[in-house]
Amino acid sequence: MTGGGFQSPQPIMTAKRRLLVTGHLGFIASAFCERFRDRYDITGVDFLGWGALERNLADGVTDVRADISDAARMAVVLDEAAPDAIVNFAAESHVDRSIDDDIGFWQSNVLGARVLAMEAQKRGIRMVHVSTDEVYGDAKDASTAWTEDSPIYARNPYSVTKAAAEMMLMSYHEARGLDVVVTRGANTIGPRQYPEKAVPKAVTCFSEGRSFPLFKTPAQRMWMHVDDHAAGIAAALERGVAGRAYNLAPSAANEEYTHVVIQRVREIVGQGEIEEVEDRASYDLRYWMVADRAREELGWEPEHDLESTLAATVGWYLENRDWLTAANEQLRNA
Numbered sequence: 001m002t003g004g005g006f007q008s009p010q011p012i013m014t015a016k017r018r019l020l021v022t023g024h025l026g027f028i029a030s031a032f033c034e035r036f037r038d039r040y041d042i043t044g045v046d047f048l049g050w051g052a053l054e055r056n057l058a059d060g061v062t063d064v065r066a067d068i069s070d071a072a073r074m075a076v077v078l079d080e081a082a083p084d085a086i087v088n089f090a091a092e093s094h095v096d097r098s099i100d101d102d103i104g105f106w107q108s109n110v111l112g113a114r115v116l117a118m119e120a121q122k123r124g125i126r127m128v129h130v131s132t133d134e135v136y137g138d139a140k141d142a143s144t145a146w147t148e149d150s151p152i153y154a155r156n157p158y159s160v161t162k163a164a165a166e167m168m169l170m171s172y173h174e175a176r177g178l179d180v181v182v183t184r185g186a187n188t189i190g191p192r193q194y195p196e197k198a199v200p201k202a203v204t205c206f207s208e209g210r211s212f213p214l215f216k217t218p219a220q221r222m223w224m225h226v227d228d229h230a231a232g233i234a235a236a237l238e239r240g241v242a243g244r245a246y247n248l249a250p251s252a253a254n255e256e257y258t259h260v261v262i263q264r265v266r267e268i269v270g271q272g273e274i275e276e277v278e279d280r281a282s283y284d285l286r287y288w289m290v291a292d293r294a295r296e297e298l299g300w301e302p303e304h305d306l307e308s309t310l311a312a313t314v315g316w317y318l319e320n321r322d323w324l325t326a327a328n329e330q331l332r333n334a
C-alpha cells in the first residue's frame with residue numbers, strides 16, 4: 001500500500017485493529033499504550049533495556065520480551081501477534097551514553113528498525129517509525145524553523161542513528177514500496193520518563209537536596225507533552241501518507257530555555273540548587289520546527305501549553321515517588 005493511510009479493511013462489526021508496539025515499557029510508548037489501549041489491540045515488545053520498567057506496562061497490553069534486532073525471534077512474535085501495523089518506538093535514546101559508546105544504538109535504532117521493516121514488507125502492513133527533531137541538527141543560527149524539507153544534519157551519535165534509520169526506511173519505501181510513515185517528535189516530557197533525562201532528574205535532585213547539574217550554555221527546546229506526542233503518532237498511523245515524514249512540535253509558545261524550565265521545576269518542587277557544568281560535546285543549542293504538515297494532513301493539534309505540561313509532569317513525579325525511587329534505583333544499578 002502506498003500513498004495511503006492505515007487502511008486495513010473494516011468489517012461492519014469490526015474487531016479492534018491489532019498493533020505491534022515496540023518499546024512499550026519505555027516512556028513515550030507506555031503513554032501511547034495507556035492512551036490508545038481501548039482503540040487498538042496491542043502487543044508490546046520490549047527487551048527491558050535502558051529506560052524500561054516493568055511497572056510501565058499499560059493494562060490490557062500483551063507483554064512480550066524480545067529484542068527487535070533479533071530477526072528470527074521477531075518473525076515468531078509477529079506470526080503470533082498478526083498485527084495490522086507496527087509502531088516502532090524502541091530505541092536507545094540518551095545522547096550522553098551514545099557519545100560514550102554507540103554500538104547498542106546502531107543495533108537497536110538501525111538494525112532493529114530494519115528487522116521490523118522486513119517483516120512489515122513481507123506481511124504488507126504499515127510501519128510507523130518514531131524519530132526525532134534531533135535529526136535536523138542545531139537551529140541556533142537558523143532564520144526559519146525546520147520543516148520536513150529542511151536538511152538532515154544530525155550532530156551526535158544518537159541522532160545519527162535516528163537519521164540513518166529514517167533514510168534506510170525511506171529508501172525501502174522508494175525501492176520496494178514499504179508502507180512506512182516517519183514522525184519527528186520534539187523534546188517530550190511527562191510521566192514515566194527515565195530519570196537520566198532532564199525533568200525527572202531535576203525533580204529527583206531537588207527532592208533529595210542534591211544540586212542539579214545544568215549545562216552552562218542556555219539551550220532552547222520545544223517542550224511537548226507526551227500525550228500530544230502519542231496523539232500525533234496515532235494520527236500518523238491512521239492518516240499519514242506512506243513515504244512521508246511529519247514533524248510533531250508543540251506551539252511556538254512552548255519553546256523555552258532549559259534554564260528557565262529547570263528553574264520552574266525547582267519552584268514547583270519547592271527547594272533545590274542548580275549547578276552549572278560544562279556543556280556536553282556537540283551540544284545542540286536549539287531545536288526549532290513547525291508542524292504545519294501534521295496539522296494539515298493528519299488533523300493533529302497539540303493541546304498542552306508549557307506551564308500546564310510542566311505542572312502536570314512535575315506533579316506526577318511528586319505524587320508517584322515510588323515510581324521515581326524504583327527508576328532511580330534501577331538507574332544506579334545499571
Ligand SMILES: NC(=O)c1ccc[n+]([C@@H]2O[C@H](COP(=O)([O-])OP(=O)(O)OC[C@H]3O[C@@H](n4cnc5c(N)ncnc54)[C@H](O)[C@@H]3O)[C@@H](O)[C@H]2O)c1
Binds near residue numbers: 107
Ligand atoms: N524522549 C523524547 O523527548 C523523544 C523525542 C522525540 C523522539 N523520541 C523517540 O521516541 C522513541 C521512544 O523514546 P523514549 O524517550 O520513550 O525512550 P525510552 O528509553 O524511555 O524507551 C525506549 C524503550 O525501547 C526499548 N528498547 C530499546 N531497544 C530495544 C530493542 N532492541 N528491542 C526491544 N526493545 C528495545 C527499551 O527497553 C525501552 O523500553 C525513541 O525512538 C526516541 O528516539 C523521543
